[in-house]
Amino acid sequence: MKYTSQSVALPYFIAAIGLFVGQIVFGLAMGLQYVVGDFLFPEIPFNVARMVHTNLLIVWLLFGFMGAAYYLIPEETETELYSPKLALLMFWIFLIAGAATILGYLFVDYNTLAEMTGNNILATMGREFLEQPLLTKIGIVIVALAFLFNISMTMLKGRKTVISIVMLLGLWGLAIFFLFSFYNPGNLVKDKFYWWWVVHLWVEGVWELIMAAMLAFVLIKVTGVDREVIEKWLYVIITLALVTGLIGTGHHYFWIGTPGYWQWWGSIFSALEPIPFFAMTVFAFNMVNRRRREHPNKAAVLWALGTGVMAFLGAGVWGFLHTLAPVNFYTHGSQITAAHGHMAFYGAYVLVVLTIISYAMPLLRGRAANSQRAQVVEMWSFWLMTISMVFITLFLTAAGILQVWLQRVSDTPMPFMQVQDQISLFYWMRLWAGVVFAVGLVTYVASFFVKGESKPLITP
Amino acid sequence: MARNSGPETTARRLPGDLAIWFFILAELLAFGVFFVVYAFTRANHVELFNAEQLTLDRTSGAINTVLLLTSSFFVVRAVQVAEAGFSRRAAPWLAAAFACGAGFVVVKIFEYAEKIGAGISLSSSTFYMFYLSLTFFHFMHVILGLVIIAAMWNGARTGRYGPGNMNGIETGAAYWHMVDLVWLILFPLIYVMR
Amino acid sequence: MQSSLSSPRHASSHGTPNRAAIIWAALIFATMLTWMVGERGDAGPAVTALLMTIAFAKGTLIILDYMALRRAPLMWPLIALGWMLLVCSMIGLAYWKGLAA
């Protein structure tokens, strides 16, 4: 850590990990509800558990992105943060608002929550991933603006590197496209159309800028490869990501009442979306192979390489599997979608946040790297979580293929619930893979408490 | 930046910036997939495609081909002149290239106006969907290319280019030739071949 | 800038004006050929093959000379020509499939 204000990243990272644990607890509960339908009913119905699961994911990733920005922007711009106090204040506001929202989901009837929080003034709730009450949405905008103000002011007074510019572009894009969450027309087709301007343009657009910038930052640090080289490739990769991803939005416009031409535009451009992910993998391995130093933090290198590979598999390959309109006609809204969603979010965004945490956390705790023993535990957690996620994805894919076959392709299609019974074996296996994932997560948290002789921080 | 500093004049060298070549490859891939998808979709609707293809104006398509080819030629001349060390003399060539490209845009707008006037849209039929999508996608590339040529013209006029500084002009030229290249397939595929 | 006087060694990748003009004439001639085929309304496998061959030939000239990949590292002209060949032959294949249907 070169600048004292970087330390505001620490609470953000801790909160991120804490909420991650919460997300997985609810994930396990839902995994069980898939096979034991009345588990926790009526206290926590599936729709509440799912809302908590997905909203916690989004919130902890946002905590991760913000923490990453607070950590890397001062170092990149070579100046102290504009206002560490504002950053800490926003941390508490965001944490309390987030926690209040989750508690609201759990302890207040959703309809009552909607009435209490002004949903009748401006109805924005009840749409997938955007279930947050109006007040929370406004809170997110305020926190995001204060955060962007803080980061932008820091950048204005310091060095403007490519990594910091790309990171900032991504974060600004994130805030701007979130504004579409306030647009909820009565026309369902329009509602769905612009809903994707938040969801797709986040995860297959501006978030990729954030991810690439974070990865590039860690790669510069752990490999010692010339900044010039890494930044040029950063530009090329994000160009490819947006060139394919922007029109790739069309792969969500196949069957929601939009004109038929989206089937062609969406299929063609989203078929190219794996290319930037592949480029990112090649780039990460290339930089590590050309490394000019042996960084003591081996775990961070592992997370970084894992990000490349798993993002390519989850977002690239599993996305491509069902992105072509003739295939998607059968797979749309099936367990195949769920399989892709799990591995893509894990591979691209969970791993990139864990990468920066793995790199920055020891430095924030005053050491160059954790002890050998702590790193071994951390790497174990990587393999446990990653391998179990691969299995979760494979089991869901198998469930999805069977579901599509029985319910949609067959000459004598079966009703939904009957099909669900047929594929419950795969749901059980998914649940067990999820348990292993949770074990991996516990291992991960434990790695922070493993004692041992850590590498001392040598200030250059 | 060891640019052309070696004594060997025969060394193989990629003209323009590597970054534009990645972009060109991505574009060629997108166009290529689009073309092949068109062709295979046509195979399932031969009558429809053959009938509606006749409503296209082949002559303006051919004129546009000539305009793009001529424009490309002018850009080559501009690059040659700049390479010989006469940056300012490259400017008129680039202006001529721009004029040809603008001519393409005008012809295309007339073509679109005629089709839109006839009530044809992206949703009219599979053929018109492809015709409008492919030509409009290409059309936007021409517009972007014109912006780039204008920037190159400005650079040439201020004497920026020369044997020691060819990166900008070669990069823009490579992009413009790519716009030409895809049209060379697009024209016979959509306007002529039945 | 001064050094450019003393370094006339810049590897010219872009051929001569005459060569560029001759290629331009060939490209225009080929375009006229394609246009004439269209006006005559010719169709059939031979015409498809002819038009795709013309397109490929024109593309080759653009790639090798105008884009100046002739003197680029071998990988680049091969990728560009490979793309051209692949697209033209896939289109040919699709038209052949259309005949059978």
Next chain:
Amino acid sequence: MSGTFTKAMARNIFYGGTVFFFLLLVALTVDTTTNLHKSDNSANLTPQVVAGKHIWETRNCIGCHTLLGEGAYFAPELGNVYPRRGPEFIKAWIQSQPTGAPGRRQMPQFHLTDQELDDLVAFLKYTSEINAQKWPPNIEG
């Protein structure tokens, strides 16, 4: 790798390419918006349908079901539930929840009034008449 590769050019291409493809997305969006009335069934978008959509949202139905394939995958697709089950079955079904069958997936009781049930059914009817390019493949959704 011979030749030039500069950060400035990579940056220009990033900005140029991004603006280009974003404008293309905007152009397609404009076309979609102007032609949407042909497929979005907005002719039947009555105040009752809008009220039904509000019920749909405030009961967080999307947390279990899919609607035109989007949502959770825990419970049946409802984009075509209107032709699949008909209005009376839908209302009776909602009123009789939860089934309480041990080990089976449970749907909460939402205590909807008759008016609210009618609104919701109107919304589901409107949704089923959206031209979704023949999706889903069959009546089972």
